[in-house]
Amino acid sequence: MKDIHPAIFNRLMHFPPNIRSDLLELLGSAPIDDEHLEKIxxxxxxxxxxxxxxxxxxxxxN
Structure with a gap:
C-alpha cells in the first residue's frame, strides 16, 4: 500500500465507518495517486x- 499524505488520510478518517472501511480496502488493493484519492x-x-x-x-x- 502506498503512503497517503497525512492531510488526505485525516479527511478519509472523518467518513462514516462503512465508507471509510470500503475506501481503505480499495486503497489497499489498487494503486491510487493522491490527486485521484482527493477527487474520490x-x-x-x-x-x-x-x-x-x-x-x-x-x-x-437554519
Missing amino acids: IEDLSEWIANSETADGKNHHS
Whole structure:
C-alpha cells in the first residue's frame, strides 16, 4: 500500500465507518495517486452531504 499524505488520510478518517472501511480496502488493493484519492474523497463528501439533505438530516441549515 502506498503512503497517503497525512492531510488526505485525516479527511478519509472523518467518513462514516462503512465508507471509510470500503475506501481503505480499495486503497489497499489498487494503486491510487493522491490527486485521484482527493477527487474520490471530494465526490464522496458531496454525495454524503446530498444524501443528508435529501433525508432531511442536514444539520447546517437554519
